[in-house]
Amino acid sequence: MTSHDVFSELVGQEEPVDALRRAAAAASRIVAGEPGGGGMTHAWIFTGPPGSRRTVAARVFAAALQCQRDGAGCGECHGCHTTLAGTHADVQIVTTEGLTIKTEETRAVVLRSASAPTGGRWQVVIIEAADRLHERASNALLKAIEEPSPRTVFLLCTPSVHPDDILVTIRSRCRLVSLRQPPSSAVADFLVQRFGVAPDQASWAAAASQGDVERARQLAADPEARGRREEVLSVPRRLTSIGACFDVAAKLEAATKTEAANAVAELDVAERAALERALGAGGTGRGATGAMRGAAGQLKELERNQKLRATRAQRDALDRALQDLIGFYRDVLVTSMRAPVPVVHGDLAPVSSAAAEKWSPESTLRRLEAVLTCREAIDKNVKPQVALEAMMVTLWRG
Numbered sequence: 466m467t468s469h470d471v472f473s474e475l476v477g478q479e480e481p482v483d484a485l486r487r488a489a490a491a492a493s494r495i496v497a498g499e500p501g502g503g504g505m506t507h508a509w510i511f512t513g514p515p516g517s518r519r520t521v522a523a524r525v526f527a528a529a530l531q532c533q534r535d536g537a538g539c540g541e542c543h544g545c546h547t548t549l550a551g552t553h554a555d556v557q558i559v560t561t562e563g564l565t566i567k568t569e570e571t572r573a574v575v576l577r578s579a580s581a582p583t584g585g586r587w588q589v590v591i592i593e594a595a596d597r598l599h600e601r602a603s604n605a606l607l608k609a610i611e612e613p614s615p616r617t618v619f620l621l622c623t624p625s626v627h628p629d630d631i632l633v634t635i636r637s638r639c640r641l642v643s644l645r646q647p648p649s650s651a652v653a654d655f656l657v658q659r660f661g662v663a664p665d666q667a668s669w670a671a672a673a674s675q676g677d678v679e680r681a682r683q684l685a686a687d688p689e690a691r692g693r694r695e696e697v698l699s700v701p702r703r704l705t706s707i708g709a710c711f712d713v714a715a716k717l718e719a720a721t722k723t724e725a726a727n728a729v730a731e732l733d734v735a736e737r738a739a740l741e742r743a744l745g746a747g748g749t750g751r752g753a754t755g756a757m758r759g760a761a762g763q764l765k766e767l768e769r770n771q772k773l774r775a776t777r778a779q780r781d782a783l784d785r786a787l788q789d790l791i792g793f794y795r796d797v798l799v800t801s802m803r804a805p806v807p808v809v810h811g812d813l814a815p816v817s818s819a820a821a822e823k824w825s826p827e828s829t830l831r832r833l834e835a836v837l838t839c840r841e842a843i844d845k846n847v848k849p850q851v852a853l854e855a856m857m858v859t860l861w862r863g
């Protein structure tokens with residue numbers, strides 16, 4: 466095993482990586498006309514908790530399938546490079562970066578997947594948010610998986626294999642790759658080796674991010690992300706009256722809205738410009754009025770979808786904030802129980818110790834539950850501010 470092959474991206478995932486390496490090696494034997502030996506199959510599902518890098522795992526496996534060095538995923542050959550860059554002719558990716566997954570686009574990708582690979586290896590289709598496929602797209606996908614072309618491979622990413630996330634009929638035909646939450650030490654090593662983060666900073670960021678690799682990288686590299694975290698972790702200290710509870714809830718709601726707006730702003734503008742260019746290319750003349758009506762409809766649709774994306778981005782930002790708070794109350798609890806486990810927020814150890822002195826374990830547990838309840842409520846579409854206010858009152862009273 467070399468340290469810089471494509472699989473080195475999959476931090477702390479030894480078992481899945483072993484299975485994927487074996488599969489890629491078998492796939493390479495099949496390409497060479499030899500018996501594959503059973504490690505390879507044509508449909509895969511990648512699941513795992515947030516931050517476990519499901520989509521990275523799918524892309525890395527795709528690179529290994531296209532790798533010209535016996536499927537090793539060397540990271541250096543043309544096949545690996547172009548796959549990771551998203552430009553390989555035989556790797557089609559339905560991304561989550563854009564808006565909701567378009568049914569027609571997905572069906573087109575699935576239909577195209579039946580053609581033979583131009584590079585002579587595999588035709589790979591990656592669907593990065595298979596849980597967001599609409600019914601018609603899911604059905605097209607199911608049909609393709611049921612009647613596989615010999616050299617086509619489907620890689621589906623979903624948070625879980627719950628029937629809400631993926632059709633049972635699709636699930637039953639796929640091999641499952643379950644990624645886990647990587648241990649802090651593995652995340653810290655990765656930050657040091659891959660991004661040159663100082664070891665102390667890396668250990669802190671890995672612990673504070675609770676196994677979410679992207680979040681750890683962000684905390685290590687981005688002062689604004691660190692600032693937002695500090696703001697969130699000051700919440701418990703700011704809850705000094707019922708008025709403060711409502712005030713803190715409103716501020717947290719507003720902060721996550723701003724964070725989300727900033728995150729999507731650039732993409733929104735680029736998409737709108739691209740659509741306007743495409744529509745403008747229609748020119749004037751006969752039929753121009755009808756075209757204008759169509760254009761207005763398309764712009765409206767784009768705006769609607771962008772608004773949905775902003776809402777989703779705010780949910781993600783809120784979820785990160787709640788995750789930080791969960792870490793804090795957990796730290797208080799383990800401190801008061803004297804449990805021999807490391808704390809999540811090492812930099813706040815004096816604060817969590819002081820809270821552990823002051824609060825009974827039962828009241829800390831009630832606070833922890835309040836955060837979990839808030840998270841569930843937001844997940845079920847309760848207005849964030851309402852859910853946050855209810856949470857803050859319990860966090861204050863205990």
Ligand SMILES: [Zn+2]
Nearest residue numbers: 532539542545
């Ligand atoms: Zn390679």
